[in-house]
Each structure stands twice: as structure tokens, then as C-alpha cells.
Amino acid sequence: MASVNVNPTRMELTRLKKKLATAVKGHRLLKDKRDELMRQFLDLVREDMELRKKVEKGLADANREFVLARSGMDEQTLSEALMAPKQEVYLKKSTKNVMSVDIPVFDYETRTPDENDMYSYGFAFTSSDLDGAVSSLSEVFKDMLKLAEVEKSCQLMSAEIEKTRRRVNALEHVIIPETQEGIRYITMKLDENERSTQVRLMKVKDMMLNEAHGYDEKLKAPVEE
Amino acid sequence: MDKICVVGDRDSIYGFAALGLSIFPTAGDHEEDAKLLRRLADGEYGIIYITESCAAALSDVIAEYAEDVFPAIIQIPGVSGNTGAGIQGVKQSVEKAVGSDILFGNDD
Numbered sequence: 319m320a321s322v323n324v325n326p327t328r329m330e331l332t333r334l335k336k337k338l339a340t341a342v343k344g345h346r347l348l349k350d351k352r353d354e355l356m357r358q359f360l361d362l363v364r365e366d367m368e369l370r371k372k373v374e375k376g377l378a379d380a381n382r383e384f385v386l387a388r389s390g391m392d393e394q395t396l397s398e399a400l401m402a403p404k405q406e407v408y409l410k411k412s413t414k415n416v417m418s419v420d421i422p423v424f425d426y427e428t429r430t431p432d433e434n435d436m437y438s439y440g441f442a443f444t445s446s447d448l449d450g451a452v453s454s455l456s457e458v459f460k461d462m463l464k465l466a467e468v469e470k471s472c473q474l475m476s477a478e479i480e481k482t483r484r485r486v487n488a489l490e491h492v493i494i495p496e497t498q499e500g501i502r503y504i505t506m507k508l509d510e511n512e513r514s515t516q517v518r519l520m521k522v523k524d525m526m527l528n529e530a531h532g533y534d535e536k537l538k539a540p541v542e543e
Numbered sequence: 544m545d546k547i548c549v550v551g552d553r554d555s556i557y558g559f560a561a562l563g564l565s566i567f568p569t570a571g572d573h574e575e576d577a578k579l580l581r582r583l584a585d586g587e588y589g590i591i592y593i594t595e596s597c598a599a600a601l602s603d604v605i606a607e608y609a610e611d612v613f614p615a616i617i618q619i620p621g622v623s624g625n626t627g628a629g630i631q632g633v634k635q636s637v638e639k640a641v642g643s644d645i646l647f648g649n650d651d
Contacts, residue, residue, distance in 0.1 A: 359640050367633050367647060374620050374629060381622045384558050397557070405563035409545040411589040413612055420612050424590065426547070428563060438561060452561045459562055462619070463547075466590045470615035472633065476640035477610065 324500045326507035334504065338497040345489040352482045355417050359475045366472045369465045376458030383451035390445035399439035399448065405429060419478045421471035424463055545587055545613075550580060551594030555621035559592075569597055577604045584614050594621035595628040 324330055388396060406429040413420045437449065528534055549559040553568040560566045567583065569576045580601055583591055591614050598605060598618045605616050618629045630647075638644045 356640065360646070363633065363637055363640075363646065367630070370629055370633055374625055377620055378625060380558065381555070381620075385622065400557055400560045403560050403563055405561070407547055407563040409547050409589045411545055411613060422589075422612050422615055424615075427544075451558060455558050456562050462592065462617075463590070466592075466615045466617045469617055469633070470612070472636050473609060474612065476636035479640040 324504060326504045326511075328508070331501065331504045331508070334497050334500045338494065338501065341489055341493050341497060345486060345494065348482055348486045348489065351417055352479060352486055355419070355475060355479050355482060358416060359472065359479060362468060362475065363472050366465070366468045369461055369468055373458055373461050373465050376454070376461065380451055380455040380458060383447060383454055387445055387447035387451050390447055391443075395443055396448070399444050402438055404438040416471075416475070417478075419475055421474055422467055424467045426463060545589035547590045547592070548583055548588045549592045549619075550576075550583065551592075551597045551619075551621055552623075555594045555623070564592075573600060576601055580604050581607075584608050584616070589613050589615070591616045592619045593617070594619060595626045596621055596623065599626070599628060 324334070391399075408427045408429070410425040410427060412423045412425075414423050415421075437452065439448075441449070546565055548565040548567055549556045550567045550569060552571075556566045556568065565588070567579060569579065576597070580591070580593075581604060584604075593601070593605070593616060595618050598616075608614060608616055618632060620626070620629065634644050634647050637646050
């Protein structure tokens with residue numbers, strides 16, 4: 319074990335004890351963070367899934383309408399119709415901090431005040447399918463924006479949860495047991511040193527007393543008599 | 544003020560132009576498309592919608608931006624149909640966070 323390599327000194331012991339206290343505190347905090355992140359993530363990811371299904375369905379419908387519109391018009395008219403868009407979308411992005419994870423918040427603004435003012439073509443030469451297609455696409459767009467926000471948040475949060483989980487595990491299964499082992503090792507080593515010093519002192523004391531009073535001779539004497 | 548753009552094959556994305564999003568058709572060449580996507584991601588675009596088929600080809604570039612808050616690169620189904628990659632992405636993030644897909648494992 320790695321802890322055998324620590325120096326059995328008091329200074330090291332104090333250091334390890336401090337480290338243990340920090341590790342335990344950190345572990346508790348990180349565990350709380352992980353639990354809370356997980357709770358929020360699960361809510362968010364459910365929303366994400368719902369939105370995604372809705373958007374994918376909406377887009378599939380819109381795409382179908384576009385294919386229909388295309389079939390009713392020639393290529394040139396269609397690209398002419400959509401060549402110069404009337405509407406423009408500006409994105410306002412900001413971030414929100416959730417449990418130390420920055421997640422995006424999107425809001426948008428359209429160039430013209432009326433959001434539905436988006437038909438950039440005259441109605442004379444285009445098929446009515448195109449109008450329907452464009453309008454169904456615009457309906458799905460709000461959900462798409464929300465999806466972008468939610469899905470990106472999910473991705474960022476899942477990465478953060480993974481990181482936090484690794485940290486919690488590393489603290490719980492590696493750092494804390496190793497430090498405890500180190501502390502135990504040093505305590506035992508110090509105790510052992512103390513005992514051996516005690517024994518040595520007792521031994522020396524015995525020897526000194528013996529020299530001063532000559533116990534050994536006195537003990538031997540009665541036997542000789 | 545940022546903008547939103549849509550990347551993919553032309554047929555899948557031209558409709559978005561009417562909504563006021565910028566559209567960027569891909570050339571189908573990996574090198575060119577990767578360059579395009581990097582330019583958009585480093586530029587003024589806050590959200591990049593990319594068709595699933597395109598995203599599959601450019602997954603290495605998308606992964607580079609996975610840890611950044613902006614831009615959000617979001618997969619959408621193209622005109623050729625839904626490949627399920629978007630749903631798969633959601634499941635993957637659950638798997639990453641929880642360890643196994645406990646929420647949507649029994650779906651479809």
C-alpha cells in the first residue's frame with residue numbers, strides 16, 4: 319500500500335489529519351452536488367426527450383409539405399421565392415448557473431415586429447403548398463429553440479455529473495481510505511517508538527541503579543552464604 | 544446579437560431561410576464541411592442546427608464543441624428521414640450521467 323511510504327513523523331500526522339478532514343468535507347459537499355445535479359438533470363432530460371419527439375415530428379411534417387411544394391413548382395421559382403428572406407431572427411444568448419454548471423438561455427427577436435411576416439414571395443407564382451410548409455416550419459421553430467436550450471443544457475450537465483461522480487468515487491474509495499491508512503500507520507509507528515523509548519529508559523535506569531547500589535552482588539551474596 | 548444557422552444538405556434546409564435563419568448547404572466533402580462548421584461555430588452563431596446525416600459525418604468536429612456553452616450544435620432530422628440519431632444523443636447523455644439508460648431504455 320502507498321501509505322507505507324509516508325514518513326512516520328508528527329508533522330506528517332498533522333498534515334494527514336488535515337487532509338482527511340478536508341477530504342471528508344469535500345466528499346460530503348460533492349455528494350450533495352451530485353445528487354442535486356442528478357435531480358435537475360432527470361427533469362431536464364425528460365423535457366428534452368419530449369421536445370425532441372415533438373420537434374422531429376413537426377419537422378417531418380414540414381419536410382413532407384416542402385416536398386409537395388417542390389413537386390408543384392419548378393426549381394427556379396422555388397429558389398427565387400426563398401432567395402431573399404424577409405424575416406431575420408436575432409438570437410439573444412445568456413447563461414444561467416445551475417449548481418456551478420453554466421447552461422445556455424436563448425431568446426430571440428425577429429427583425430419585423432410581426433413574427434408571421436415571413437412570406438418573402440408573391441403568392442402569384444408559388445404553390446399554396448409552400449405557404450403551408452413555411453407556416454408549419456415556423457410553428458415548430460419555437461420548440462426548436464427551446465430544444466436547443468434544453469438539449470445543450472442536458473449535454474453540459476451530464477458531463478458535469480460524470481465529472482462529479484468520478485470525484486466523489488475517487489474521494490470515497492481512494493483518497494479517504496489511503497489517508498486513514500496513513501494516519502493509522504503513523505500513529506502505530508509513533509506509539510511503537512514511544513514504547514521502545516520507555517523500555518530503553520527503564521533498562522538504562524535498571525543499569526544505573528545496579529551500578530550505584532550493586533544490587534546484583536547483594537542478590538548473589540545470600541546464595542553464596 | 545447572435546444568429547442561428549442551419550447546416551445540411553440543401554433539400555433539407557432551404558425552408559428555414561424563410562424563417563430568417565441562415566442556411567449553409569454542405570458540399571458533401573468532409574474537409575470542406577468541417578471547415579465550414581468550424582467557421583460557423585467560432586463565428587457569430589449561437590445555435591447551429593445540423594441534419595442528422597451531416598452530423599454523423601462531422602461527429603469529430605461536433606465533439607470539439609461539446610464542452611462549450613456556445614454554440615449549441617443540435618441535430619435535426621433531414622428530408623431523407625429520421626435516423627434516430629437525435630434520440631440516441633439524448634439517451635447517450637442519460638447514460639453518461641446515470642451510468643445506464645434508466646429512463647428511455649424501454650422505449651421504441
